[in-house]
Amino acid sequence: MVKQKLVLRFPSTLVEEPVIYSLVKDFDLMVNILRADINPKKEGRLMMELSGEESNFRRALEWMQKKGLKVMHLKQQITWQEDRCTHCGACSVICPSGALVLNRPEMKISFIEEKCVVCELCLRACPARAMETLLDNAR
Ligand code: SF4
Ligand code: SF4
Structure with a gap:
């Protein structure tokens, strides 16, 4: 089981993608959104805590990076x-x-x-x- 705080940066082409839905449904992760700055047609930023099985977490990270999202750890808040x-x-x-x-x-x-x-x-x-x-x- 892992629990990590992450910041996702979305390019404008991906801000309307149902990323959170996929994280929950396809990767069986729990998502706690800490802050969201998302505007249609502009770059977006989402700060969240993700928790779940480590293998699912790793797969989800890979999936997000392949999609073109920039994923960063919120190391020390x-x-x-x-x-x-x-x-x-x-x-x-x-x-x-x-x-x-x-x-x-x-x-x-x-x-x-x-x-x-x-x-x-x-x-x-x-x-x-x-x-x-x-x-x-x-x-
Ligand atoms: S310390 Fe700053 S970032 Fe943390 S809760 Fe207070 S205002 Fe928000
Ligand atoms: S200078 Fe110190 S007290 Fe003033 S806002 Fe910044 S952190 Fe707070």
């Missing part, structure tokens, strides 16, 4: 570069999961990685670019 952080607190206001917390009275930010749901809102909100996503090509 979101990382916080503490040295760049100015503790302005902007991220703690928009973080929906409580992963970024402004501690009082010190007014210092903490990042609780286990609570992060990889919504990426903090990446856009952080003026110091202290929040990053790490991706790695799937093999």
Whole structure:
């Protein structure tokens, strides 16, 4: 049994393909969608957690890559570069999961990685670019 977080990048020609349906039906995998940015006729991006038997998982990866999807592992989800952080607190206001917390009275930010749901809102909100996503090509 494997469970992995992946990011799929779809070329515009594939955004309307029923990829999730195939992953569930043809490969017997469980799909938990974490985030989707899909627009008709444009490149799309899907962040998800896939789980199931390892052989099915491997076959599904191969199938997606053959179809022309770019598949990347979401290796470490979101990382916080503490040295760049100015503790302005902007991220703690928009973080929906409580992963970024402004501690009082010190007014210092903490990042609780286990609570992060990889919504990426903090990446856009952080003026110091202290929040990053790490991706790695799937093999
Ligand atoms: S990615 Fe989303 S959940 Fe994770 S720390 Fe940033 S805002 Fe919070
Ligand atoms: S928005 Fe960026 S600089 Fe501000 S507290 Fe959050 S991580 Fe630090």
